Amino acid sequence: MEYSKQKLSEEKVFKDPVHRYVHVSDQVIWDLIGTKEFQRLRRIRQLGTTYFTFHGAEHSRFNHSLGVYEIVRRIIDDVFDGRSEWNDDERLLSLCAALLHDLGHGPFSHSFEKVFTLDHEEFTQQIIVGNTEVNAILRKVEPDFPKKVAEVIAKTYENKLVISLISSQLDADRMDYLLRDAYFTGVSYGHFDMERLLRVMRPREDQVVFKYSGMHAVEDYIMSRYQMYWQVYFHPVTRSSEVILTKILHRAKSLHEEYYSFKHHPIHFYSLFEDEMTLEDYLKLDESVILYYFQMWQEEDDPILKDLCTRFMNRNLFKYVEFDPAKQFKVHSQLEKLFTRAGIDPNYYLVVDSSSDLPYDFYRPGEEEERLPIYLLMANGELRELSRESDIVDAISGKRRTDHKLYYPKDFIYDDSNQSEVIQQIRSILEGLK
Amino acid sequence: MLKDHVRIMSALSASGEIVGRKKLQKMIYIAKKLSFPFQEKFQFHFYGPYSEELTLRVEELFNLGFIEEVKEKKGGYYQYRYKITENGEEFLHLYETEMPFLKECLTSMNEQNARYLELVSTVLYFDNLPKAEVIEKINKVKAKQRYTEEEINQAYEYIEELKKIAKPN
Numbered sequence: 276m277e278y279s280k281q282k283l284s285e286e287k288v289f290k291d292p293v294h295r296y297v298h299v300s301d302q303v304i305w306d307l308i309g310t311k312e313f314q315r316l317r318r319i320r321q322l323g324t325t326y327f328t329f330h331g332a333e334h335s336r337f338n339h340s341l342g343v344y345e346i347v348r349r350i351i352d353d354v355f356d357g358r359s360e361w362n363d364d365e366r367l368l369s370l371c372a373a374l375l376h377d378l379g380h381g382p383f384s385h386s387f388e389k390v391f392t393l394d395h396e397e398f399t400q401q402i403i404v405g406n407t408e409v410n411a412i413l414r415k416v417e418p419d420f421p422k423k424v425a426e427v428i429a430k431t432y433e434n435k436l437v438i439s440l441i442s443s444q445l446d447a448d449r450m451d452y453l454l455r456d457a458y459f460t461g462v463s464y465g466h467f468d469m470e471r472l473l474r475v476m477r478p479r480e481d482q483v484v485f486k487y488s489g490m491h492a493v494e495d496y497i498m499s500r501y502q503m504y505w506q507v508y509f510h511p512v513t514r515s516s517e518v519i520l521t522k523i524l525h526r527a528k529s530l531h532e533e534y535y536s537f538k539h540h541p542i543h544f545y546s547l548f549e550d551e552m553t554l555e556d557y558l559k560l561d562e563s564v565i566l567y568y569f570q571m572w573q574e575e576d577d578p579i580l581k582d583l584c585t586r587f588m589n590r591n592l593f594k595y596v597e598f599d600p601a602k603q604f605k606v607h608s609q610l611e612k613l614f615t616r617a618g619i620d621p622n623y624y625l626v627v628d629s630s631s632d633l634p635y636d637f638y639r640p641g642e643e644e645e646r647l648p649i650y651l652l653m654a655n656g657e658l659r660e661l662s663r664e665s666d667i668v669d670a671i672s673g674k675r676r677t678d679h680k681l682y683y684p685k686d687f688i689y690d691d692s693n694q695s696e697v698i699q700q701i702r703s704i705l706e707g708l709k
Numbered sequence: 710m711l712k713d714h715v716r717i718m719s720a721l722s723a724s725g726e727i728v729g730r731k732k733l734q735k736m737i738y739i740a741k742k743l744s745f746p747f748q749e750k751f752q753f754h755f756y757g758p759y760s761e762e763l764t765l766r767v768e769e770l771f772n773l774g775f776i777e778e779v780k781e782k783k784g785g786y787y788q789y790r791y792k793i794t795e796n797g798e799e800f801l802h803l804y805e806t807e808m809p810f811l812k813e814c815l816t817s818m819n820e821q822n823a824r825y826l827e828l829v830s831t832v833l834y835f836d837n838l839p840k841a842e843v844i845e846k847i848n849k850v851k852a853k854q855r856y857t858e859e860e861i862n863q864a865y866e867y868i869e870e871l872k873k874i875a876k877p878n
Contacts, residue, residue: 394750430753431835433849481755600711601773604800607710627710631765639764647755677769 279303279367279416289341293455297345303416304344304370310408311558312378316340318561322456323383324516325507327590329460336377342451347373347440349473350447350483360478365437367416372427373441375409376448378402382562385633386517390524391547400425401554439482444638444649445472445496446483453499456507464502467495477652484650484658493649494667497638501671504637511680514628515592518682522623523569523583530577539571579623591686596708598627598681603708607681610704617697619687630678638662638672681708713748714775715804717766718797720747721776723812724819726792733767733791734759735826736818742833743875745811751834757827757851758834767791775800813874821867828856829864840865 281302289297299305307313316337325332347369355361379398381387388394402409403425413421426432430442441448450469457465475489485493507513527541531548541548543564546556572584586592600607607627614621640648640662650658662669688701720737727733738758741747749760770776775797779790793801818826831851835843844861 388750389748392748396752431846431850433852435755599773600714601775601796601800604710604803608803629711629714629766629769631713631762631769646759675765675768675772677765677772679769 279420291338291342291345293342293451293458294345297341298348301367301370303367303412304374306412307371307374307409308341310412312402312407312409313337313340313375315558315561316377316380318563319380319382319384320562321452322460322507323385323513324520325456325460325510325513327516327592328510328512329462329507331459331461332456334455334459336380339451339455340374340377342455343376343441343447344370344374346447346451346469346473350440350476354473354476355478358478360436360480362434365434368420368423368427369437369440371413371420371424372437373447375399375403375424376428376441378409379557381557381560382565383520386521386524387547389632390521390528391550391552393547393552396429398554398557399428402558403428405554407554407558435481436478436483439647443482443647445485445493449500450496453496453503456503457499460507462503462507464506465499467499468492472496479650479652479658482647482650484652487651487653487659487664490651490661490665493651493661494665497661497668497671501637505676509630509633509678511595512592514633514680515595515682516587516590517633518593518626518628519583519587522626523572523580523587526577526580526583526623527568527572530580535577537572538575539568541568543568579620583623586684593624593626593682594685595628595680595682596705598679598708600627600679606704606708610701613697613701613704617695617701619684624684624687626682628680628682630676637675638668640672710804712804712806714766714770715801715806716745716747716808717763718770718775718793718801719805719808720811720815721791721793722798722801724815726790727819728788728790729823730764730767730789731756732819732823732826734763735823735830736815737763738830739818739826739833739871740811740814742830742836743814743871745808745814745875753834753850757831770797810875810877814871817871817874824854825860825864827851827854828860829867832861832864833868 282300283302283305286298286300287305291297317335319336320326321334321336321339322332351366351369379395379402381393381395381398384395403413404410404421410421413424423432427437427441430438432438440446450472453465454469471489471492475486475492476483477486527544528548531541543560546552569584569587572580573588575581610625611621614625639646640660649661651661651664653659662672683705688698688705720740721727727736735757737747737749738751738760749763749766751758751760767776771778774794777792777794781788781790831847832843835846838846844858847856847861
């Protein structure tokens with residue numbers, strides 16, 4: 276029998292706290308899960324440094340990837356099966372793309388990608404088409420199957436319906452991460468009725484649409500997304516830990532460029548510092564490796580690297596004040612000068628963080644063809660954009676809330692042993708910002 | 710401070726006014742592909758390269774009063790116009806970093822329509838593929854836009870023209 280059609284002699288299940296069970300019956304999927312590239316995802320947390328704020332948020336990208344696969348499997352096998360708009364020849368391709376969509380994520384992706392201008396999506400592509408265990412399995416299906424999987428994930432595959440299952444404004448990726456992140460952080464506002472959403476989904480030429488009768492379930496999902504962004508993803512304490520993490524990476528890179536002699540040589544970082552990252556090097560990186568260096572760098576001679584790593588490892592994070600760049604940019608410039616006079620390098624210890632630094636997306640009605648909106652399927656067969664029918668969605672997709680905060684090390688500024696004039700001035704300005 | 714925002718403001722200041730969110734997205738993407746230091750991450754979407762980060766940054770700049778956004782009804786849909794405000798110019802004056810030849814490139818792009826810029830940005834998105842494959846790809850992923858081979862050839866020529874403007878020597 277063709278490899279693509281081979282089934283396991285007995286269905287395998289993974290116990291999952293969000294979907295109860297993840298069902299695997301295809302040999303290809305089972306083999307992909309066993310590859311070293313997929314197993315690596317166990318060592319990369321789904322929410323990066325969020326565990327500093329919500330201690331339960333230790334779940335990995337492995338959990339999430341299985342979850343996305345399971346949602347797509349249910350959509351195809353339970354909802355789309357037998358519908359004329361769905362071509363079942365795309366089933367295995369859709370399942371593989373769902374399972375592998377996050378394969379290229381590295382440790383603490385957001386910070387690493389910003390500092391070293393990396394793109395995890397490019398690594399996903401490289402793992403799928405490169406010399407890897409994943410590629411060898413996909414090639415057994417058919418020689419150009421890896422290319423097709425890579426195209427679905429890159430959103431350049433010709434069948435847009437397949438793409439929309441994993442990447443659209445209401446897709447399996449978002450459904451899984453909202454439910455999973457809500458579960459593991461322990462918050463109550465990320466929940467929505469996924470079963471109901473699946474029941475009202477209908478395949479169309481370019482994307483999945485939702486029956487009008489399911490609009491309230493869609494509203495609930497949009498509200499969950501909105502709440503999770505402000506309450507979990509953009510939590511100011513998590514942002515503080517990301518700020519410190521980013522500054523550690525900047526400092527280590529800068530020291531390397533200055534030929535600083537590390538006590539603990541950053542072997543795993545060399546290709547990052549020199550912008551020569553190969554796939555082989557990239558796959559060696561995971562959070563255990565990075566945290567090992569941060570642990571060891573607490574003993575470095577460089578006071579900034581040592582301090583930032585000590586803060587990160589012991590959760591001694593920066594404090595923040597609300598900041599309005601439009602009204603307070605001159606204050607920022609003044610603070611920069613005072614920090615320098617006080618011997619506190621503002622490049623590492625005075626940071627403005629904005630909501631756009633963490634672009635978890637809001638619902639967009641796609642008024643000018645920026646991206647496809649969510650469509651409701653009306654009783655007469657017409658498609659209507661969601662915010663035109665839903666007052667709730669219209670309200671939160673209008674004028675958007677944005678946010679800026681100024682982060683600083685409170686313990687440096689409010690150190691009782693330092694009552695110098697410059698420190699007093701800094702305190703006075705920061706007090707004025709509160 | 711806000712270095713990435715400043716670059717977007719520089720682009721708007723250099724362009725005078727940009728009509729349409731889609732056009733703004735494609736102009737910044739093309740400028741980024743021409744090696745101007747825009748940091749926003751773009752992904753391929755139904756209508757070509759799109760950056761959620763850029764959308765958020767523009768919203769932030771609007772909320773800060775650094776740029777003006779005018780929403781106007783055009784036929785059956787809405788269109789947005791963007792330009793920098795006086796406050797924005799003041800902020801930019803303090804923090805602007807020089808990006809030589811950006812103004813020339815953006816001025817040229819601003820004279821094109823959004824549909825054409827969607828094609829140019831799509832060609833650039835697939836610039837790792839040989840031309841024949843790019844044409845095949847565009848016919849598949851942009852079937853509804855019905856771009857002709859002549860238009861695709863024009864897009865290639867236009868990209869070369871832009872590259873010369875961006876790096877005249």
